Amino acid sequence: MKTVIFALIALGVATMAFAHGGVKNPAVLARMENMKAISDQMKGLAAMAKEERPFDAAQIVRSLEQISADAARIPALFQAPETDPKSEALPAIWQEFDRFENLSADLSVAVTEVGAPENLTDLRSAVQQIGVTCKACHDPFRD
Numbered sequence: 001m002k003t004v005i006f007a008l009i010a011l012g013v014a015t016m017a018f019a020h021g022g023v024k025n026p027a028v029l030a031r032m033e034n035m036k037a038i039s040d041q042m043k044g045l046a047a048m049a050k051e052e053r054p055f056d057a058a059q060i061v062r063s064l065e066q067i068s069a070d071a072a073r074i075p076a077l078f079q080a081p082e083t084d085p086k087s088e089a090l091p092a093i094w095q096e097f098d099r100f101e102n103l104s105a106d107l108s109v110a111v112t113e114v115g116a117p118e119n120l121t122d123l124r125s126a127v128q129q130i131g132v133t134c135k136a137c138h139d140p141f142r143d
């Protein structure tokens, strides 16, 4: 369990170093910023799960609502096969867009299913359940 949380944080931090720098295509920038927003909320939740931040049930609900709203935007933001030298999106997205959309829906479903975690145990399992769906899409579709 802890391994998953640490892996998520490592992923987020590694990404921040090069995120957005020099992206010229506004459509690519928009989809990256949406991902970044999702990842910022996940990092907040992971920090609480690791007890680096005080547990805050109301903030957790706000973060989950934000992730849910951003997740709903993923298919539309990725629909057009936009490219940019800085993009990590793989061409497979547009060869298998149905699969991409389904994986996006999996994230939305996971966020709904975790409900409103009221203790650390529930929060940790929520972070893990949601994190699995990030990886499920990044593995086939992100370089």
Ligand code: HEC
Pocket (backbone or CB within 6 Å): 012, 015, 019, 020, 028, 031, 032, 033, 035, 036, 038, 039, 042, 074, 086, 087, 088, 089, 090, 093, 100, 101, 103, 104, 105, 107, 130, 131, 133, 134, 135, 137, 138, 141, 142
């Ligand atoms: C349906 C597929 C899909 C799901 C689900 C998904 N991602 Fe992504 N994500 C991508 C793709 C594709 C890119 C690469 C976009 C690009 O570079 O054009 C990406 C990029 C990112 C980036 C880099 C953004 C940047 O600034 O370049 C982060 C951070 C990220 N995702 C975090 C997450 C987290 C956290 C989750 C789960 C809560 C998640 N993603 C769920 C497909 C997905």
